[in-house]
Each structure stands twice: as structure tokens, then as C-alpha cells.
Amino acid sequence: MSKIPGTLWAQRKDCIYLTVDLADCKNPQIDLDEEGKIKFVGVGGTTQETYELELEFYGPINKEDSKIQFGQRNIFLVIKKKEEGPHWPRLLKASGKAPHFLKTDFNLWKDEDEEDEEADGFDLSSMDAMANFAGGPDEDEADSDDEDLPDLEDGPAPTPTTE
Structure with a gap:
């Protein structure tokens, strides 16, 4: 009987990222069809x-524009969706709990709103650069608290109290 490889997935509006976790895979066979089905067989x-x-x-996929990359530790697929649009509510057509071998790839995951921000070209790190233009503090100017303090007066040393 065959085993099922661990599989990670993430999505974007236009594609699905699928990583089949199978090291040293020999003679992998991957069949994609436009209906949205994938079949993988490999020895590893x-x-x-x-x-x-x-x-x-x-949903349906675009088999022709999808890509497969074979690595030593896994097989990485970029599966193009037939139509770009909102994220699918789940990866599989069947509703209910996902199979135990299928896990979310949080290294590649992006929420829809994060994708929209990226598409808008808005980058929060650019806000730091804007502080230089908005009259932010000038590090070269001397502050009044940077002046030297006067010397302490010489006097008798305080005596410690014991109780």
C-alpha cells in the first residue's frame, strides 16, 4: 500500500503554492487537469x-501556465488558477476538515488584504524615511540638556545610618 506525502499549501489571487514533502524522490509523475485535480506518484x-x-x-486551474520544480527534499508546484479573483475559501472542493497530511504553508501565506497592500505599492518601511522630511528631530543640533553639568561642591561625606 502506498503512503501519502506531507503537503504544504498557500494561495494568492492567481495561484496556489503546493509543496510535496518527499526527499530523494525518484521518477515522480505529476498529472494536473484543467478541472482542478492533481495526481502525484513517486518513490522516495x-x-x-x-x-x-x-x-x-x-476551483479549476490553468495547467499550461502552472510550473513544477523538483528539489532534493521536496517538489514545489505553482499552480495557476483558471481565473484570478478572490482567495478560495479552502484548497479542496470537499468541505469539512482538511486531511491530516495537508497543512498551511505559513512561510508563503499572505492574506488577501496583504496582497492588496503589496499591489498598491504601499510600504510601511517608507514611513521612516518620511520622518526626515516632516521636520523631525535633527540629530546634529545641540539640545539644552546636552550642556555640561556644574561640578559638585566639595563637602563632608554623608554618614551612613544604621538602625
Whole structure:
């Protein structure tokens, strides 16, 4: 019987990122269809066993524009959605709890509103640069509290009290 590889996913408005976590995969076979289905078969892992994965995505995909990259530790897919639009409410067509092997890839995840900000070209780090133009503090000017303090007066040293 085949095993199921661990799989990570994230999405954007126009694509799905899918990472099949299978090291040293030999002869991987990946079939995508326009309906939104993927089938993966490969031999890998430390024991060189057969792994299979079948998923039916929430919506249709564009097979021709999708890309596959084979690495030593995993297989990375960029699967283009048929139509760009709002994020899918879930990865799979079937509702309910996601399968145990399918996890969110938080390294690649972006919320829809984060994507919109990126598209608008708004960058919060540019706010620091704006402080220089808005009459912010000039570090070169001397402040009144930068003046030297007067010397302390010489006098008798305080005597410690014991109780």
C-alpha cells in the first residue's frame, strides 16, 4: 500500500503554492487537469517507498501556465488558477476538515488584504524615511540638556545610618 506525502499549501489571487514533502524522490509523475485535480506518484523518502497523492482543488486551474520544480527534499508546484479573483475559501472542493497530511504553508501565506497592500505599492518601511522630511528631530543640533553639568561642591561625606 502506498503512503501519502506531507503537503504544504498557500494561495494568492492567481495561484496556489503546493509543496510535496518527499526527499530523494525518484521518477515522480505529476498529472494536473484543467478541472482542478492533481495526481502525484513517486518513490522516495529514507526507505524509498511509493507515495501517492490525489487532490481535487476548490476551483479549476490553468495547467499550461502552472510550473513544477523538483528539489532534493521536496517538489514545489505553482499552480495557476483558471481565473484570478478572490482567495478560495479552502484548497479542496470537499468541505469539512482538511486531511491530516495537508497543512498551511505559513512561510508563503499572505492574506488577501496583504496582497492588496503589496499591489498598491504601499510600504510601511517608507514611513521612516518620511520622518526626515516632516521636520523631525535633527540629530546634529545641540539640545539644552546636552550642556555640561556644574561640578559638585566639595563637602563632608554623608554618614551612613544604621538602625
